[in-house]
Structure formats: structure tokens, C-alpha cells
Amino acid sequence: xxxxxxxxxxxxxxxxxxxxxxxxxxxxxxxxxxxxxxxxxxxxxxxxxxxxxxxxxxxxxxxxxxxxxxxxxxxxxxxxxxxxxxxxxxxxxxxxxxxxxxxxxxxxxxxxxxxxxxxxxxxxxxxxxxxxxxxxxxxxxxxxxxxxxxxxxxxxxxxxxxxxxxxxxxxxxxxxxxxxxxxxxxxxxxxxxxxxxxxxxxxxxxxxxxxxxxxxxxxxxxxxxxxxxxxxxxxxxxxxxxxxxxxxxxxxxxxxxxxxxxxxxxxxxxxxxxxxxxxxxxxxxxxxxxxxxxxxxxxxxxxxxxxxxxxxxxxxxxxxxxxxxxx
Amino acid sequence: xxxxxxxxxxxxxxxxxxxxxxxxxxxxxxxxxxxxxxxxxxxxxxxxxxxxxxxxxxxxxxxxxxxxxxxxxxxxxxxxxxxxxxxxxxxxxxxxxxxxxxxxxxxxxxxxxxxxxxxxxxxxxxxxxxxxxxxxxxxxxxxxxxxxxxxxxxxxxxxxxxxxxxxxxxxxxxxxxxxxxxxxxxxxxxxxxxxxxxxxxxxxxxxxxxxxxxxxxxxxxxxxxxxxxxxxxxxxxxxxxxxxxxxxxxxxxxxxxxxxxxxxxxxxxxxxxxxxxxxxxxxxxxxxxxxxxxxxxxxxxxxxxxxxxxxxxxxxxxxxxxxxxxx
Numbered sequence: 001x002x003x004x005x006x007x008x009x010x011x012x013x014x015x016x017x018x019x020x021x022x023x024x025x026x027x028x029x030x031x032x033x034x035x036x037x038x039x040x041x042x043x044x045x046x047x048x049x050x051x052x053x054x055x056x057x058x059x060x061x062x063x064x065x066x067x068x069x070x071x072x073x074x075x076x077x078x079x080x081x082x083x084x085x086x087x088x089x090x091x092x093x094x095x096x097x098x099x100x101x102x103x104x105x106x107x108x109x110x111x112x113x114x115x116x117x118x119x120x121x122x123x124x125x126x127x128x129x130x131x132x133x134x135x136x137x138x139x140x141x142x143x144x145x146x147x148x149x150x151x152x153x154x155x156x157x158x159x160x161x162x163x164x165x166x167x168x169x170x171x172x173x174x175x176x177x178x179x180x181x182x183x184x185x186x187x188x189x190x191x192x193x194x195x196x197x198x199x200x201x202x203x204x205x206x207x208x209x210x211x212x213x214x215x216x217x218x219x220x221x222x223x224x225x226x227x228x229x230x231x232x233x234x235x236x237x238x239x240x241x242x243x244x245x246x247x248x249x250x251x252x253x254x255x256x257x258x259x260x261x262x263x264x265x266x267x268x269x270x271x272x273x274x275x276x277x278x279x280x281x282x283x284x285x286x287x288x289x290x291x292x293x294x295x296x297x298x299x300x301x302x303x304x305x306x307x308x309x310x311x312x313x314x315x316x317x318x319x320x321x322x323x324x325x326x327x
Numbered sequence: 328x329x330x331x332x333x334x335x336x337x338x339x340x341x342x343x344x345x346x347x348x349x350x351x352x353x354x355x356x357x358x359x360x361x362x363x364x365x366x367x368x369x370x371x372x373x374x375x376x377x378x379x380x381x382x383x384x385x386x387x388x389x390x391x392x393x394x395x396x397x398x399x400x401x402x403x404x405x406x407x408x409x410x411x412x413x414x415x416x417x418x419x420x421x422x423x424x425x426x427x428x429x430x431x432x433x434x435x436x437x438x439x440x441x442x443x444x445x446x447x448x449x450x451x452x453x454x455x456x457x458x459x460x461x462x463x464x465x466x467x468x469x470x471x472x473x474x475x476x477x478x479x480x481x482x483x484x485x486x487x488x489x490x491x492x493x494x495x496x497x498x499x500x501x502x503x504x505x506x507x508x509x510x511x512x513x514x515x516x517x518x519x520x521x522x523x524x525x526x527x528x529x530x531x532x533x534x535x536x537x538x539x540x541x542x543x544x545x546x547x548x549x550x551x552x553x554x555x556x557x558x559x560x561x562x563x564x565x566x567x568x569x570x571x572x573x574x575x576x577x578x579x580x581x582x583x584x585x586x587x588x589x590x591x592x593x594x595x596x597x598x599x600x601x602x603x604x605x606x607x608x609x610x611x612x613x614x615x616x617x618x619x620x621x622x623x624x625x626x627x628x629x630x631x632x633x634x635x636x637x638x639x640x641x642x643x644x645x646x647x648x649x650x651x652x653x654x
Binding site: 002010011012014015018019020021023026034035037039040045047048049050051053055056057089091093095098099100101102105106109110112113116122123124125126127128129130131132133134136138140142 | 329337338339341342345346347348350353361362364366367372374375376377378380382383384416418420422425426427428429432433436437439440443449450451452453454455456457458459460461463465467469
């Protein structure tokens with residue numbers, strides 16, 4: 001079967017079953033945002049990789065080289081945030097078409113360095129290779145997390161509150177605006193161009209709460225919510241009224257005559273954190289709301305109920321795994 | 328300047344100067360085969376990445392998908408061997424064109440798994456992405472080495488003996504034969520298709536000798552010799568008579584009417600180890616010759632003498648950095 005028929009998730013399932021190794025030192029592997037390796041009794045290594053490919057994840061018509069470097073690093077840093085950890089070291093591989101200028105290559109590295117430095121992550125090596133056509137940037141990142149602060153996708157419990165940091169919708173709306181109108185109105189699309197991973201927020205959450213499950217929103221709220229329910233064998237219900245839609249998303253949606261809610265549900269590369277906690281911990285959550293902006297958007301329910309959105313009208317809409325999927 | 332003018336090494340120099348971070352926990356970084364991070368007082372993490380791209384490093388006309396997976400993993404494992412370490416965990420990224428079949432993707436993973444298992448390295452995750460055209464495989468690998476056994480490119484001393492494991496020339500000759508004649512005579516080209524990294528040999532060398540400098544031959548003997556001299560600020564002289572040319576290389580060279588010596592000097596993906604030791608340690612070296620096949624091929628000399636090959640005729644030939652260069 002061709003892989004554009006089987007899809008990325010189908011392929012990952014196949015690979016998971018047939019290829020990936022079990023190891024008692026490896027606590028978490030494929031199926032989560034990153035692999036987690038026990039390196040000492042109380043210290044875990046986070047090992048993750050993420051790749052951006054021209055004409056698949058970005059287009060040089062409306063992104064600068066610096067922004068591409070930034071994006072590639074942001075995706076990797078966000079995987080570490082999702083595990084509750086701190087990024088440490090990165091290896092960077094760039095696949096370079098023959099026509100690229102050395103200044104452009106340095107711009108890619110500059111974008112990566114800028115965001116890596118913000119989170120105290122060091123680029124310590126990598127690989128460069130020629131490609132015939134499409135530029136790509138692939139990063140492998142090492143991070144660390146204390147055993148007690150590790151957060152994973154699985155572990156949500158029935159009755160858990162579903163929470164999300166920040167505001168949603170802006171990056172996908174920004175991308176569509178960029179595609180349609182180019183770089184005319186950069187302030188409106190900044191979140192897409194310079195996404196920030198929620199490293200600090202994840203640390204505050206992990207240190208102050210018992211996080212039952214957590215994931216970063218790289219493929220859209222709907223899609224990530226499906227991952228959480230699948231990994232925990234549960235269903236979920238979220239409420240339209242409680243979904244924090246970014247004002248810029250609303251503005252962009254209006255400009256393009258689109259639905260802000262739809263953006264909020266499918267917007268990828270948000271890098272906001274979606275997490276669940278026990279209902280009892282709600283007061284603890286409220287206590288950190290000066291440090292971390294968050295919204296409670298629903299709760300985990302029995303698997304048989306499926307994954308549903310309660311519209312403001314009261315109508316129930318069954319959610320589909322319609323976040324941004326690369327295949 | 329376009330990168331096909333500046334070249335891979337020029338670009339790496341630029342990136343090295345402008346981008347890469349210093350960190351007191353990072354003992355070795357760009358410029359060696361892998362980055363080395365101090366993770367505990369006596370234990371070092373080896374962190375490396377290597378990528379193969381279709382139409383740059385391989386061609387689907389004469390390689391199977393399984394062989395491509397194998398090759399990609401071999402290159403990474405060999406980087407760990409060059410540092411005297413043991414591979415532990417790998418993350419694998421594959422860039423997949425839309426036309427590829429899922430069985431073909433699994434074959435890539437099968438090739439990677441086969442060789443990884445030989446060296447007790449576990450594939451624990453990674454990333455899959457669509458690409459418009461050219462397949463690529465990028466691997467990030469974590470390994471370990473005890474501080475006392477770490478071997479690096481720099482540290483060769485004037486007067487050091489230059490040694491190489493195994494026999495040379497066969498993989499490059501095999502590749503050219505494959506390109507010209509296809510897969511007709513697989514036994515002759517097996518070393519190219521199923522290269523083995525010298526993990527065990529490196530461990531024996533590191534445990535039994537004081538290795539002053541070491542590198543794996545991924546871009547050809549000439550090229551790697553230049554790396555060693557540059558990193559140590561020295562020159563080198565090697566002797567044609569002492570270069571161990573593989574009998575299959577001689578056979579292939581004869582079939583194609585080419586020079587076996589030229590293959591031995593430029594053959595990439597050999598994954599044999601090139602290393603230097605103090606002359607005094609020659610007897611120690613001889614003692615391990617039942618466990619590790621090696622040849623002493625020359626010695627490190629003053630920088631001003633350059634890098635020279637003494638032909639069997641006695642003539643001196645100045646060597647060029649003519650190993651396989653990707654740009």
C-alpha cells in the first residue's frame with residue numbers, strides 16, 4: 001500500500017509493531033512526543049527529533065530562512081516541554097539544494113540559535129548534506145527531566161479536567177493568511193513565524209500539580225485530544241465556550257471569512273500544552289494562574305462516549321482527528 | 328556564495344565559527360565524528376547524527392531499501408566506534424516520497440534494525456515525513472564511552488605511528504562496479520552494501536592501547552588523514568607498500584581497468600579505523616593482532632612536511648584531500 005493511502009499514523013503503528021525495540025531503560029518511546037531514557041535513578045534523558053521539509057512543512061515564498069530555522073528548533077523544544085523537561089543539546093542536520101547561498105544557510109542556523117538560546121539549549125554539532133531539490137532541516141535534541149516531573153501522553157483518568165495553556169487558532173490562521181496575502185501584515189502572523197515552546201509553563205505545571213497526561217499542540221487541539229484519549233483508553237468532552245480562541249485568530253478568521261473555532265480546533269504548531277489533572281487539583285491549578293495562562297476546556301469521560309464538542313448552542317458535535325496531518 | 332562553490336568543509340568552518348555553542352560539559356563538538364557530553368564524572372555521552380539522501384548518497388537503481396537502511400545506520404554506528412564507545416539508542420527520521428510502498432518503508436527499517444541489533448543498539452523512536460521527491464534517512468544516535476577510553480581526532484603527536492584496521496578500497500570499487508554493471512556480482516560488492524562499523528575493534532584498541540587520535544574512514548583514507556593532521560597541527564607520511572588493499576578491490580579494479588591504490592586512498596564508507604599511537608606502543612599493538620586486523624602505514628611528521636605518500640618506486644607523491652566529498 002502506498003504511504004499516502006496508509007497515512008502517517010497507520011505507518012507509525014506498523015513501524016511501532018515491527019521495528020521498535022523494548023529496553024528496560026527506555027521508559028517512554030514511539031507514541032509520545034519524545035523517547036525517555038533512564039540515565040540515573042532520579043534523572044531521565046529526553047531524546048527527540050523533528051524535521052521540516054520544503055514544500056511539505058514550509059514554502060520559501062513566504063518564509064525567511066531564519067524563520068525556518070526557528071520553526072524547526074521550536075518543534076523540537078516543544079517536544080521536550082511536553083515531557084516536563086528542559087532542553088540541553090541539539091544536533092542539526094540541513095539538506096541544502098545546490099542553489100542556496102552560504103548567507104542563507106547561516107540564516108537558518110541563526111534562527112535556530114536565537115530560539116535555542118532563549119531556553120538555554122546548545123547547538124553542539126550535526127551534519128550538512130547536499131540535496132537535489134527540497135531544503136530540509138532535521139534536529140535531534142537531548143533534554144533532561146527529573147523522574148518526578150516527567151509528563152507523558154498516557155495516564156489521563158476518567159473525570160480528569162482537560163486544560164490548555166495560552167490561546168489557540170492564531171498560528172493556522174496566520175499560515176493561511178501568509179499563503180493568501182504574503183508578508184504584508186507581519187504583526188498578525190507573528191505567532192506562526194516565531195512560535196514559542198512552553199518550556200517554562202510546563203515546568204511550573206509539572207512542579208506544582210500532578211499532571212496525569214500532557215501533550216503539546218503541534219497538530220491541532222482535536223488531533224492532540226485524540227492522542228490523549230487513545231493513549232489513556234478514554235473519551236473526552238470539551239466545551240466551545242471554554243476554548244480560548246486568540247483575538248488575532250478571530251481577526252484573521254474575519255479577514256478571510258473563516259470560522260475562528262475551526263482554526264482553534266485544527267491549528268498546528270501552536271505549541272500550547274494540552275494536559276489533564278484530577279478534578280480535586282482545580283484549586284492548585286487556580287493558584288498558579290498568575291504564572292501560567294490556562295483554560296479548563298472539558299473533561300475526560302468513558303471511552304464509549306467518544307470525543308465530543310459541546311457547541312455554545314448546546315448541540316453536541318462529534319470531533320474528528322482533523323488536526324493538521326502531514327500525510 | 329553558493330554552497331557548491333564554498334564546499335561542505337568551508338561551510339562547516341563558517342557554521343563552526345558563527346553558530347556552535349561552547350559548553351563546559353561538552354568535551355568534543357563539531358569537527359569530530361560526534362559530540363561528546365560529560366554526563367557523570369567517569370561516563371560520557373556520545374551524540375551523533377548522519378543522513379543519507381537519494382541521488383546524493385544512494386540511488387534506488389542499484390540499492391535495495393533494506394541496504395539503504397543498513398547504510399544509514401552503519402554510518403552512525405561508525406561515528407560511535409571512532410570515539411571508542413558503544414552505541415545505545417537511535418532515533419530514525421525517514422523522508423518518504425508519495426509513491427513509496429509501506430512494505431518498502433518497512434524494508435528500510437528492517438535494514439536499520441538488522442545492523443543495529445548486531446551492536447546492541449535500540450531504535451526507540453523518530454519521525455516520519457512526506458517529501459515531494461527524494462527519499463532520505465536521517466539517524467540520531469546516542470552512545471556511551473568511559474572517559475578513559477574516549478578517542479578523538481585531535482591529539483596525534485609527531486612521530487606517532489599511523490595505523491589502519493582491515494583492508495581498504497573495496498567499498499568504493501564496489502560502488503563503481505554497481506553503478507556500471509548493476510547487481511550482477513553481489514559477492515564482489517558485499518562490503519559496500521553491508522558495511523560493518525568497527526565497534527568491537529575500537530573497544531579493543533581503546534582498552535589495550537593509548538590511542539592518540541582516531542577517526543573512521545567514511546570519506547576515504549586521504550581525506551581522513553588530512554582531518555587527523557589538521558586537528559593535530561601535523562603532517563604525515565604513508566607508504567604505498569604498507570597500505571592494506573583488499574583483494575576484492577584489486578579484482579574489481581582490474582575488471583574496471585582502474586588503479587587499486589587510488590581506490591584504497593579514496594574509498595568512502597569503509598568504516599575502517601585510522602588511528603595513531605606512540606612508537607613505543609608498537610609491541611602492545613602487535614600483541615592484539617589476533618583480535619584486531621591492522622596495518623601500520625606511516626607516521627605523523629612535522630606540519631611543514633605536508634601529507635605525502637611514498638610510492639613503491641620510492642617517489643614521493645603529495646596527497647590531496649581527495650576522499651569522497653559530498654559537495
